[in-house]
Amino acid sequence: MDLSxxxxxxxxxxxxxxxxxSLDYISARQLQDRLDDVVGQENWQNEYxxxxxxxxxxxxxxxxxxxxxxxxxxxxSNIEGEKxxxxxxxxxxxxxxxxxxxxxxxxxxxKQPEKTFPQQSASGDFPTDAQLKYLDS
Numbered sequence: 001m002d003l004s005x006x007x008x009x010x011x012x013x014x015x016x017x018x019x020x021x022s023l024d025y026i027s028a029r030q031l032q033d034r035l036d037d038v039v040g041q042e043n044w045q046n047e048y049x050x051x052x053x054x055x056x057x058x059x060x061x062x063x064x065x066x067x068x069x070x071x072x073x074x075x076x077s078n079i080e081g082e083k084x085x086x087x088x089x090x091x092x093x094x095x096x097x098x099x100x101x102x103x104x105x106x107x108x109x110x111k112q113p114e115k116t117f118p119q120q121s122a123s124g125d126f127p128t129d130a131q132l133k134y135l136d137s
Contacts, residue, residue, distance in 0.1 A: 001063070005038045007098030024103045028087035031094040035059070046090060057089035059097060070096035 010030060017023035035044045043062040048055060051073075058071030074089025095101050 001039050001043070003038070003061070003063075003098070006034060007101055009102055010034065010100075012100070012103060026091065026100045026103070028090050031091055031099050034099050035061075035094075035097075046093070048086065048089070055085045055089050057086070057093045059090070059093045061097065072096060 010026060012024045012026050012030075014022045014024050039061050044059060045067075046057055046059045048057050050056070054073045056071050056073050058069045060067040060069045062068075070093055072089060072092035072095070074085045074087070074092060076085050076088075091100065095104070
């Protein structure tokens, strides 16, 4: 079992972030698939528990017959609400094993806010040159 393969880059998704930025992420399913592919379905497991009001997920990988655990806490998602806490904590625990870690810090794909331009209005008018010049500044 080559655990370094957990950290290999994979296709990721992008969603709007704060301040016009974009955020790259992997799904919980992608994390599970990566663990299945690298260590085998029978060699990893996850558990959830509450510590105070915080949901913690830990991922255990069987290495040389012994379970080794890494964990992290999740936060509620604006997109999936309470369900998002489970997938967030799972993905955050996965980062401790290297899965998707490249999406954070210095290795993160550089994303600049995209400029958006007004579309043709309901009346059929397009933006004027002055409006476009303002947007380009």
